[in-house]
Amino acid sequence: MRSQYFIPILIFFPLLLIQTTIMPFIQISGVVPDLILILLVFYSINNNQIYGTVLGFIFGFLFDIIAGILLGSGMISKTIAGFTAGYFSSETKRDVYLRSFSFSLIVLLCSFIDSILYSFFSASISAADISTNLILLFFEQGMLPGFYTAIISLIIVFFSPRRGLK
Amino acid sequence: MLRTVSKLWDSFKEYIILIILILTGLVFLSLNYTPAVKNLKAVAFGSFAAVTSLVSDAVNITKLKSENEKLRRQNAELMLQVNLLRYYGITNHELKDMLGYKDTVKYPLIPAHVVSKSLTASQSSLTLNVGISDSVKPGMPVVNGEGLIGIVHSVSENYSIVRTLKNRDLNITVKNERSRADAILKWNGEDLVLVDVPKTYDIEPGDRIITSDLSSIVAVPIGVGVVTQLSKVETGIFNEVKIKPFVDFIRVEHVFVLGIVESKQKNNLELNFYRMNR
Numbered sequence: 219m220r221s222q223y224f225i226p227i228l229i230f231f232p233l234l235l236i237q238t239t240i241m242p243f244i245q246i247s248g249v250v251p252d253l254i255l256i257l258l259v260f261y262s263i264n265n266n267q268i269y270g271t272v273l274g275f276i277f278g279f280l281f282d283i284i285a286g287i288l289l290g291s292g293m294i295s296k297t298i299a300g301f302t303a304g305y306f307s308s309e310t311k312r313d314v315y316l317r318s319f320s321f322s323l324i325v326l327l328c329s330f331i332d333s334i335l336y337s338f339f340s341a342s343i344s345a346a347d348i349s350t351n352l353i354l355l356f357f358e359q360g361m362l363p364g365f366y367t368a369i370i371s372l373i374i375v376f377f378s379p380r381r382g383l384k
Numbered sequence: 385m386l387r388t389v390s391k392l393w394d395s396f397k398e399y400i401i402l403i404i405l406i407l408t409g410l411v412f413l414s415l416n417y418t419p420a421v422k423n424l425k426a427v428a429f430g431s432f433a434a435v436t437s438l439v440s441d442a443v444n445i446t447k448l449k450s451e452n453e454k455l456r457r458q459n460a461e462l463m464l465q466v467n468l469l470r471y472y473g474i475t476n477h478e479l480k481d482m483l484g485y486k487d488t489v490k491y492p493l494i495p496a497h498v499v500s501k502s503l504t505a506s507q508s509s510l511t512l513n514v515g516i517s518d519s520v521k522p523g524m525p526v527v528n529g530e531g532l533i534g535i536v537h538s539v540s541e542n543y544s545i546v547r548t549l550k551n552r553d554l555n556i557t558v559k560n561e562r563s564r565a566d567a568i569l570k571w572n573g574e575d576l577v578l579v580d581v582p583k584t585y586d587i588e589p590g591d592r593i594i595t596s597d598l599s600s601i602v603a604v605p606i607g608v609g610v611v612t613q614l615s616k617v618e619t620g621i622f623n624e625v626k627i628k629p630f631v632d633f634i635r636v637e638h639v640f641v642l643g644i645v646e647s648k649q650k651n652n653l654e655l656n657f658y659r660m661n662r
Contacts, residue, residue, distance in 0.1 A: 234432070238500035238511075239439045245634055250503055267398045275405045279412075283428040285502040286509060286538060286545040288553075289421055290413030297405045301398070333505075337573070339413065340506045340552065358574065359505040 226261040226273060230280060233257055238285070249362045251370040254281060255332055258296060259303040259325050260374060263315050267304025274300025288340050295335035299328040321375050326368035334360040422538060430540030433511045437499040437543075444637070491604065492643035494518055496526075498636060499543070506573050508550040508633060510534070514641060515542040523601065525642040531607035531630035532556075532595060533639055544641075548633050549576060549608070557599035558608055560585075561592040569593070569608060569627065576609060578625040585623070587611060593627055604644070 233253050241250045254277055262270025278296030282289045306315045306324050315321055337359040393400065415421050496512040514520045516539050526533045526546045534548035535556075547554045550571045558569045558578070563586035567578040581587060591611040595602040609627040 231432075235436060235439055238502065239436055239443055242501045242503060242634065243443075245503060248503055248505070248508075248634060268401055271398065271402050271405060275409070278409070282412075283425050284432045286425050286429040286511070287502060287504070287507050288413070289416050289425065290409045290411075293412060294406055294409035297402065297409060301402050304398070336504065337506050340504070 223265075223269070226257055227276060227280075229257060230254065230277060234281065234284060246366065247362075249366050251367040252329060252332070252363060253370070255296070255299060255329050255367055256325055256371045256374060258300050259321070259328050259371070260316070262300050262303035263307045263312060263321075263324065265304075266307050267301060270300035270304030270307065271297055272300070274298070274303075291336050291339035294339055295332045298335055299332040302331055303328045317375065319372075319375060322368045322371045325371040326364045329367040330360045330364035333363045426538055426540045429511060429538075429545060430515070430543050433499050433513070433540075433543040436511065437497075437513050440497075440499045494520060494641040494643055496520075496544075496639050496641055498639060501634075503634065506552050506571075508548045509537070510546045510548060510636070510639075512536075512544045512546060512639065512641070513542065515539045515544050517541055518641075519643060520544050520641050521645050523645040525595075525602045525604075525606065525644070526639050527606055527642055528631060528636060528639045530632070531609070532602065533631050533633065533636060535601060536641060546639075549629055549631075550633055556601055556608075557596040558593050559596040559598075560587055560611075561594050563587065563591070566596050566598055567625070576627040576629055578627060579622075581623045581625050583621055583623050587614065587623075587625055589613060604642070606642075 237250075237253050241253065244250070258270070258274055258277055261273055265273075274296040275293055277300075278293035279289075281287075281296070282292040285292075303324060306312075306320075315324060412421075494514055496514040496518075498510050499513050500511040502509045502511075510526075510533070512520075512526070520536055520539050522536050522538060524536045526536060532549065534546045534551065535554060536544050537547045537553075538545045549556075549569070552571055552573065555568055555570045557566060559566045565581075565585045565587060567581050567585070567587075570577060570579055578587075578593070589611050593608045593611060595604065595606045595608060597603050597605070607630050609629040611625055612628045613626040615624040615626065
């Protein structure tokens with residue numbers, strides 16, 4: 219197995235440190251951008267769909283046990299987010315996706331899926347209460363974190379090696 | 385046969401792996417309350433929190449100057465308030481003595497610092513830099529000067545995780561300070577609400593909500609929030625009451641763990657939500 223496959227797992231830990239200590243300072247109404255998801259989308263596009271799926275599972279597992287939250291909810295949501303991001307990993311369009319605003323749109327899509335699934339699993343398993351308005355769930359727990367994460371992901375687009383925006 | 389399986393694998397391997405991993409995730413979801421998973425979480429968050437606390441300290445140093453200014457002002461205001469409360473305390477003590485009350489309650493406070501926050505819409509939690517070595521135990525309430533923050537959920541040697549009130553897993557019995565009506569407080573993912581409150585209950589916007597002595601989790605009176613809105617349900621016999629918490633969970637940094645866990649005797653008598661979910 220190639221050693222570069224493990225690089226995102228090494229990056230995960232300092233990023234999680236930033237996620238839990240610095241990111242709360244830039245929250246807006248309790249919504250914080252998900253740096254882990256940006257990392258997941260980046261490496262999923264860079265490699266392939268299977269890699270993205272497995273990486274999402276590993277990230278979700280590590281996040282769940284380190285944050286001390288419901289184990290499994292992050293695993294499932296990040297796995298599906300990684301799987302979705304992996305769709306965009308075709309050889310011919312990889313560069314286009316990674317170095318254009320398309321990257322932020324993919325992050326938006328994956329973050330939306332991740333947030334919705336995470337909320338759904340943590341809500342339904344822990345409290346057996348899905349009385350929350352579905353439209354509210356869609357916007358507040360899906361779209362808002364998605365938009366914020368997508369905006370932050372623009373940094374990747376601007377600072378990617380080739381800099382040029384296609 | 386082997387060729388068919390191989391063909392299937394080649395065509396659908398992405399989906400097969402996805403399904404296997406999702407099923408594994410579901411299995412983990414069902415194992416959440418087993419001792420092995422609890423121990424694994426305690427070791428993982430304990431180790432990571434040690435690193436997090438270093439970063440958190442470094443970040444906080446930059447904020448110390450403005451915070452000192454704010455604290456000095458707050459200190460002066462509190463000094464005036466303490467003098468007033470001391471006077472009330474003496475009067476109260478005298479009156480209680482007269483009525484034959486025996487005030488034996490002393491709550492030990494364990495000072496703690498928030499080293500990391502996990503802010504999600506359904507399961508907000510905090511990591512504190514106190515743990516078993518500081519006599520912190522699961523079930524202890526966590527407070528600050530503003531009111532109740534949450535309950536200690538799990539502890540490692542030097543760190544602990546607190547489920548804040550903004551966590552779907554935490555339901556607490558509270559009461560209206562004015563009318564003394566009891567209700568269940570919970571987080572619905574958007575607001576703190578009192579659920580299943582009969583329409584006949586005497587609750588009005590502006591009423592202060594405190595923890596109830598009926599609670600099997602926090603049986604000492606601690607401020608929780610203030611009633612902001614009564615969502616009158618046209619059908620049925622219950623109202624949903626929205627509460628604005630006293631505590632700003634996003635900005636909370638310095639807290640106290642109240643060194644009490646409800647008595648076993650009482651826990652055994654009641655259907656204790658917390659105990660059931662541990």
